[in-house]
Amino acid sequence: MNTHFDMNEMTDEQIAKEFKIGDHWGLSIGIDLERCNMDKINDPEMIGQFAIGLCDYINMKQFGKPNIVKFDNNPKLNGYTLSQLIETSSIIAHFKDFDGSAFIDIFGCKAYHPRNAAQFCKKFFNAQRMNIRYMSYRD
Numbered sequence: 001m002n003t004h005f006d007m008n009e010m011t012d013e014q015i016a017k018e019f020k021i022g023d024h025w026g027l028s029i030g031i032d033l034e035r036c037n038m039d040k041i042n043d044p045e046m047i048g049q050f051a052i053g054l055c056d057y058i059n060m061k062q063f064g065k066p067n068i069v070k071f072d073n074n075p076k077l078n079g080y081t082l083s084q085l086i087e088t089s090s091i092i093a094h095f096k097d098f099d100g101s102a103f104i105d106i107f108g109c110k111a112y113h114p115r116n117a118a119q120f121c122k123k124f125f126n127a128q129r130m131n132i133r134y135m136s137y138r139d
Contacts, residue, residue, distance in 0.1 A: 011115075013113070026089065026107060026108065026109050027107070027108055027111065027114065027135075028105065028106065028107040028108075028134070028135045029105070029106050029114040029117065029118060029132055029133065029134055029135075030103070030104070030105050030132070030133040030135075031102075031103070031104040031105075031117075031118045031122075031130065031131075031132055032102075032130065032131040032132075032133075033101065033102040033103075033104070033121060033122060033125055033127035033129070033130055034099075034100070034101055034127060034128055034129040034130070035099075035100050035101075035127060035128035035129060036095070036100045036101065036102050036125040036126060036127045036128075037100075037125055037126040037127075038097075038100050040124070040125050040126065041079065041080065041095035041097075041100065041102055041125060042080070042095070042097060044068045044070070044080060047066070047068050047080055047082050047093075047095065048065075048066045048068060048082075050082075050093075050121075050124050050125070051066035051082055051084040051091060052066070053120070053124065054084075054091060054106075054117065054120060054121065054124075055084065055086060057117065057120045058106070058108070058112040058113070058116075058120075059110075059112065060087065060088055060108060060110065060112065061086060061087045061088075062084060062086055062087075063085040063086055063087050064085055066082055066083070067082070067083045067084070068080055068081070068082050069081050075098060076096075076098045077096060077098070078096070078097045078098065079094060079095040079096045079097045079098075080095045081093065081094045081095075082094075082095075086108065088108045088109040088110040089108045089109055090105075090106075091104070091105070091107075092104070092105045093105070102121070102125055102127065104121050114132065114134060115132070118130060118132045
């Protein structure tokens with residue numbers, strides 16, 4: 001049974017299929033967004049709507065409400081941080097006031113379409129650029 005696969009060369013459908021038939025118990029993506037809409041990344045209500053919308057979009061059930069905290073002790077790192085527990089793991093994000101960047105991590109033990117999830121994030125925050133990193137966890 002294949003326990004490693006290169007997600008960069010696969011479609012979302014192939015990733016989901018491999019995840020289900022392979023020996024994988026977790027899929028994680030790191031999404032780096034650049035030049036986001038500053039009004040959106042500086043609005044805790046919008047960030048909360050993002051968490052709820054992303055959970056719905058990737059068909060994950062929220063476990064509690066989004067936790068959104070403003071950090072402002074370092075001018076180059078200041079911004080909101082989001083944590084959203086989901087029944088199959090978590091969504092964590094940090095939004096930087098300094099340059100409009102967003103760093104979003106989605107980890108799930110249930111299959112989801114990672115590129116579609118990343119595109120949802122990019123579109124929601126009107127980001128100009130996006131970079132995605134993938135990792136699968138297995139027994």
